[in-house]
Amino acid sequence: MKLSFRTATLDDVPAVLALYEAAAIDPPGSADLRLARATFERMQSHPDYRVWLAELDGEPVGTLALAVMDNLAHRCAPSALVEDVAVHPRCQGRGVGRRLIGHAIEQARAKGCYKLALSSNARRQSAHAFYERLGFQPHGISFRVNLDEQ
Incomplete structure (x- = not known):
């Protein structure tokens, strides 16, 4: 299996959205490509914010x-x-997610980060087990307020 990593480009936005749909992060047909491209361009204006x-x-x-x-x-x-970890279902269980997270850890270490954090929906028990196998530990309590509901 020849797995490689690269930063996504604006031309990759449709493929990223397709991965979100395939991995059930977003419902099929819910993506707004124009909005996603504009958001991606805004993300790229931050010096250390990348989609891999x-x-x-x-x-x-x-x-x-x-x-x-x-x-x-x-x-x-x-x-x-x-954020937004997605692996195509046909590749799950083949080490893609493990190597993708490992790549993120390497990038964070190279930048001198003291920690790498992620959050996961409380109902996603299999994802929690996956992250724990990779060395992540539950830490603290996460809070949120849904701003679109107020």
Whole structure:
């Protein structure tokens, strides 16, 4: 299996959206390509915010977003946040997700981050087990407020 990683480009946005649908992150047919392209371009204006693609023989099979954020706390060490992890179902269980997360960890280490964090829906027990197998540990309590519901 020849798996490679690269940062996504604007031309890759449709493939990233297709991965979100295939992995059931977004409902089929819900993507707005014009909005997604504009959002991607805005994301690219941040110096350390990238969407990564995992490609198997040149075909996108996984993706995640990695943001590296500067901090004043922690002796000014940056931290990293992973979002939107998706692996095509036909490639799940083949090491793609493990290697994709490993790549994000390498990127965060190279940037001098003191931690890499991610969040997962409380109902996704198999995802939690996957992350724990990769060395992630539950930490703290996550809170959110849905701004579109107020």
